Amino acid sequence: MTATTDQDAALRIASGRKPFVEPLRLGERLKEIRLANQWTLEDVSQRTGLARSTLSKIENDQISPTFTAVQKLIGGLGIDLPQLLSPPRQQTRTMGRRDLTRRGHGQQHPTPTYEHELLSCELAQKRMIPFKTIVRARAFEEFSEWVRHDGEEFLMVLDGEILLYTEFYEPLHLVQGDSIYFDSDMGHALVSVSDEDAVVLSVCTRGESAA
Numbered sequence: 001m002t003a004t005t006d007q008d009a010a011l012r013i014a015s016g017r018k019p020f021v022e023p024l025r026l027g028e029r030l031k032e033i034r035l036a037n038q039w040t041l042e043d044v045s046q047r048t049g050l051a052r053s054t055l056s057k058i059e060n061d062q063i064s065p066t067f068t069a070v071q072k073l074i075g076g077l078g079i080d081l082p083q084l085l086s087p088p089r090q091q092t093r094t095m096g097r098r099d100l101t102r103r104g105h106g107q108q109h110p111t112p113t114y115e116h117e118l119l120s121c122e123l124a125q126k127r128m129i130p131f132k133t134i135v136r137a138r139a140f141e142e143f144s145e146w147v148r149h150d151g152e153e154f155l156m157v158l159d160g161e162i163l164l165y166t167e168f169y170e171p172l173h174l175v176q177g178d179s180i181y182f183d184s185d186m187g188h189a190l191v192s193v194s195d196e197d198a199v200v201l202s203v204c205t206r207g208e209s210a211a
Contacts, residue, residue, distance in 0.1 A: 031059040079118055081115040099123045109131075134199050135160075135199070143189045148184065156202075162193060
């Protein structure tokens with residue numbers, strides 16, 4: 001059986017949603033802006049010079065606004081084009097989810113240099129991926145390539161000391177209690193420098209696509 005590499009483990013841990021192109025929902029965005037300002041269709045009509053019927057059709061995606069209409073919306077509502085074209089905020093409702101991981105009961109992902117324990121594995125569609133890692137590596141040369149994955153990562157040293165190698169910076173010495181936040185698509189690698197193997201806690205955001 002082929003051993004799992006650090007890159008394989010990182011991709012498995014940080015794998016997220018596949019990229020897709022989201023259509024412009026300009027009508028929905030216009031309605032969101034209007035309601036956020038407690039404006040009626042008549043209010044917006046007076047501000048922009050567009051008929052109420054036209055605004056209603058735009059909001060309900062029955063027609064697409066002309067360039068001239070977009071200009072009137074921007075000028076009349078006092079917003080800029082990026083604000084109008086921003087995707088509408090998703091109306092989410094908390095489901096009160098929680099996921100307990102007892103000590104030592106996470107999913108194990110051992111590699112030649114790291115011993116990952118993936119935490120909170122029962123929740124689907126998480127926005128963050130927490131995991132604890134015992135850093136077995138003792139030299140940067142033990143890594144055949146940089147570890148990298150989409151998203152961002154927060155790391156805290158729970159026990160011991162490490163050197164954090166990154167492709168754009170000099171190695172950084174971190175001791176127990178130190179923490180760092182970095183873009184995890186930047187190549188990185190951890191090496192223990194304490195007598196005992198260091199233990200770190202990492203929290204990654206899900207990337208938009210697998211690296």
